[in-house]
Amino acid sequence: MMVGTPSTPLSKIQRATISTPGGPRVREEKILVTVRIRPLSRREQALYDLIAWECVDDHSIVFNSPNHDRAVNSYTFDKVFGPSSATRKVYEEGAKDVALSALTGMNATIFAYGQTSSGKTYTMRGITENAVKDIYEHIKNTPERDFTLKFSALEIYNETVVDLLNRDSGSLRLLDDPEKGTIVVKLVEEVVKDGQHLRHLINICEAQRQVGETALNDKSSRSHQIIRLTIESSLRETSGCVKSFIASLNLVDLAGSERASQTNADGTRLKEGSHINRSLLTLTTVIRKLSGGKKSGHIPYRDSKLTRILQSSLGGNARTAIICTMSPALSHVEQTRNTLSFATSAKEVTNNAQINMVVADKRLVKHLQKEVARLEAELRSPEPSSFSCLRSVIAEKDMKIEQMKKEMEELKRERDLVQSQLESERKAHKVPKGMNQRGPSEVARCLSFHGDDSSTSTPETRPRNAVRRQAMVRQSVTSTDPSMLVHEIRKIEQRQQQLGEEANRALEVLHKEVASHRLGNQETAENIAKLLSEIQNMQVPNSISEEIMEGDQANLIEEISRFKSQGSTIESLERKLENVQKTIDQLVTSFTTHEETSECKTPSKKKKILPFNLSNSANMQSIIRPPCSPLSSSCQVREHDRENKAPENYDSVRSGNLSCKVTPLKNDESGNFLSSKDGTPVTRKSNSVNVKKMQKMFKNAAEENIRSIRSYVTELKERVAKLQYQKQLLVCQVLQLEEANDSGAEASEYSDPSPEPWHLMFEEQRKEIIMLWHLCHVSLIHRTQFYMLFKGDPNDKIYMEVELRRLTWLERHLSDLGNASPALLGDEPAGSVSASIRALKQEREYLAKRVSSKLTVEEREMLYSKWEIPPGGKQRRLQLVNKLWTDPYNMQHIKESAEIVAKLVGFCESGEHASKEMFELTFVCPSDKKTWMGWNLISNLLNL
């Protein structure tokens, strides 16, 4: 089959492909999104599951509700593949075009997304096989280009990145490279020899991947797998310049989203599922934010390793195709809707793919950089190659010198031998005494002064020396042996002189070489400095961004100091309020009568505690305190399971009234009422004054004053609470800014005005919060309170932000600590996930105990049947409670769960009173703020 250069998408739907005005090298286009429905599985068939979805045409899918439900039922995509569609068709129409872009220098990513057991791995295997086949076909048909393929593969398992070609390397680190994006450090990259080799490598990865059995899939992928093929191709043009394309093709098989209740996951599977869901949640958030066209705002790529690694494929320099897989079964309808909702958002994400061409200039720069690195390394190295070469020259010379020395030694020995022979010869021939004395000394002098004795001879002695020499020559002629020996000596002397000169020359050369090498190194160092400064000049834009960062830091410091000063204002305000509260309590005590005491159903000694009463400020702090932050002075270690503990004072929470603790007024013997405060008698008036009426008026007036103070205090409390929340929000922002500073990520999203309508944002945020509650094993009572109180009112914005941010922060913080999942909303995480799960279990038991007392028999039976609790089963109440808040994807389930928990703990959903007392969160708008008008004179109130 002929595989040509990839063309435009084959989709019949007109998708935006905008060429950039600057030229055709940047391609702005939306992600290609297709949906594949698999056939009903054996398991689904065995359970008589119904087919709930139908493909009406190549682009649309419709939900066929058996209950004729009128929910959103129709979805449209670039392509929809029915259960009978072959994988080749899915590849041809939903992936091929994008995949083959990598051959012409455009990064490409194909990934499969969908619920567990929906067919992702099945589909991606086929896509990979087809893509490999076509890539090699293309290479075969393009002989004019030289192709180099490199293969690497990784999996993200429980938020840990593992090399599938080298598992032994353990957990791999991610690094942010300003040019290349996120890099997986030490990931093995193997050069691919041919198609067969490539298939072999893919098979190795398949075998290495984490797979486990769940109730829905015997071979469920428990990790996200990314296979990366880097394709480089070069063409030598007639001009001699080499043009190269380089691009990566990512083939991503995601792990499937899952509901613990459906997969029956526990232990390892539960932990895996929690990580899978969390990273998919980040992926969904990233897609959702990108689909809103908010590329300039903060996109939380860094919240998961998956989105970090795939960052360029999500709204960046890549062409991307997503194949969403789904089961047609009615039992999975909620999960399928989530998949389709993800797919709908993904359709709106725009990428900017570019042709990555390596031009000659770039190569030159790269070459220069390489050269600099090499020279630097050489300079740093203890054995630079130039020095090692020098060393060998020196060693050679040393050897020569050594050899010469030996030769000289040899010559000296020969000389001594000759001298001694000469001596013995002289003795044998009976040379005269004078001659005897002169002869050897003369020889010695010749040897010592290299045959020139002019330096020691004077003009007067010179002729005598000549005569002597002549006599010697004569003698040598007469005696053959001595003359020959003298000749030999002369020869040796000459040789000795030659060797000395040679040694001196060699040393001279050596010195020169050393000097030139020094000079050379200096030149090299100068070159390096020059090149470095050139490279630095190329990086000027970086310094600009540093300036911006500095600006951010200044803002950050300002924010922190503002936040700190706000903190102290809040504290002083709280102290003042505490005092006011005490005064009120005293007043209440003073003006409450005996009759009221008897009316009060609760005995006076049983003091009720207000849960979030300001006089109990520690309690309030614990509710509105920000999450554990390095900046928060209030960050203290809490009991790890406080959040999840069933409160012991829910009745009092519910009552929402001030303390019923009363102190009876004293009654003196004459019937005068004594103020309990100072004992001043209140004299009974004569008959002309109706004493009882007076008392009542007096009491009413006092009560009026108390009410007015109380409402003022309540408002003050609300303002404090609001300040506290704003403080929290600031903490979150500061943390986020700090994080952005650390990572060089973009600045806070808060400066980015959201064009999205609030009600849509609210829905999305609520979904995220619900998922995070689930992942964090947050108390059901807390979830219920929050869910019931915040229903999308614009004033809820701040609470939603705070809840979302602190949960996100906590979740990430704990996962950084290596904990699978946090337990609490409190300042410190639980020691382990199991501790938080235990706490949640205790809370469920507590709620189960309340089922009988808080629900009527009819209500109970109705719920048992609705929640499928078999009749006559053991612990039906607990079974019911155990089903509550277990499916974060199903909003109907969440709503019903919240209603049941609210009933069990007695929350009044709509009651304003209840909201105030439960959360202290009902903020008044600034315009509504009342100021306390001061004490009303009792006389005024009595109209006296």
Ligand SMILES: Nc1ncnc2c1ncn2[C@@H]1O[C@H](COP(=O)(O)OP(=O)(O)OP(=O)(O)O)[C@@H](O)[C@H]1O
């Ligand atoms: N289009 C299809 N046609 C026939 N069988 C399919 C199809 N898609 C999936 N299957 C079968 O369904 C089962 C589940 O598929 P698969 O393992 O690919 O799901 P998955 O989405 O990767 O699941 P998980 O997320 O748990 O890994 C497998 O037995 C697979 O053979």
